[in-house]
Amino acid sequence: MSDALSDGGSDHDDSQEDVMTPVELIAKLEEAWLNEKFSPDLLENKSEIVECVMEQLTHMEANLQRVSKGDTKASVHRMEIDRIRFVLSSYLRSRLQKIEKFFPHVLEKEKSRADGDPSYLSPEEYAFAREYLANTETYLKAVALRHMPPNLQSVNMMKAVPEPCLDSFVFLRVKERQDNIMVEPETDDQREYVVDLEEGSQHLMRYRTIAPLVSTGAVQLI
Template sequence: MMDALSDDGSDVNQDDTQEDVMTPAELIAKLEEAWLNEKFSPELQENKSEVVECVMEQLSHMEENLQRVKKGDAKASIHRMEIDRIRFVLSSYLRSRLQKIEKFFPHILEREKSRGEGAPSLLSPEEFAFAKEYYANTETYLKAVALKRMPPNLQTVDMLKAVPEPCLDSFVFLRVKERQENILVEPEADDQREYVVDLEEGSQHLMRYRTIAPLVSSGAVQLI
């Protein structure tokens, strides 16, 4: 019984390195990075459906193996604990994306529309369907509850204006993963001058999200 488990465990490792250059441990680290970035950034980040799918695959593979193990096996319970921890990160990540979609849906859909051919999508196909449905439902609801009782000239609502945009000027905490030079810091008050800072690897900073937004998506900095 024990052997069956450990053999399957090593299989998982091999499978993944073959189809993907990442090891499962790196995969989990990627998921955790994406989770923290998503939690702390004011706007929706690019979707990481590849990572999510790989993690789901790992989880279901491991769960299948555990099905075959008898109850009370010491190894199985440790594996289950790990699965629970990974699943928590995964669902917290997906949940925080859904919350952002619910909050900024007209703007996110607008960005999807204006996205160029071949540019990566912000949303996974499932999230896109969710956003569209949420838009339609909100519109129907507003109509049914209030708008249809309004005078005819007030019956339309522009969702883009009605829902606040994400505030890219909010401050974020970040840790630098790859050294960056000459990051322009805009002044807070009119009597101050703008200046540049270098972000050393491993250092931590507090600054506006707008300044470093491209670095977050490129993975050069990690929000904390």
């Protein structure tokens, strides 16, 4: 019985990509979770991480099936699974919330991306966004638009739904030192200036200035 549990962590390493241990995988998931939570815009999807974590969880749960209920070890494993599952679903949920909020813009961005570029949405999220758009349009038509005069019967979703506000302020922690980050002035009589972001330091600034650093992983939103 204890063999079944001990296997859980170790024999799994082989099926992972060689570069990431489960420990790093969980750390990556937590990073992605916090970044997604605090960024005003939808970030690139991390379906690779999500899939790997799901695989780990399913594997561990399958192992736990074989263990009796009262086992101390098993209960510790279950608690850990619950914690990881919470982070995972909170991550996916905050992505869905953003898709619901900005769906026309998200779809537009997805349409206009170049062929080789990585997709912003996972296939499931893409289907969700498409369906959400179609349903909203049908709903608006059924409830209001069809009663309008013919020239007012269409609505431009791109204009009707707000865009993500990239000028929002965010809190961030620096993971890799960055020099000469331009800070735009708030008022006309101030001049723009540059700051150096030192490793480990924490800052409050506009998302727009540091958005590229979030996707490269050089800074962590907090």
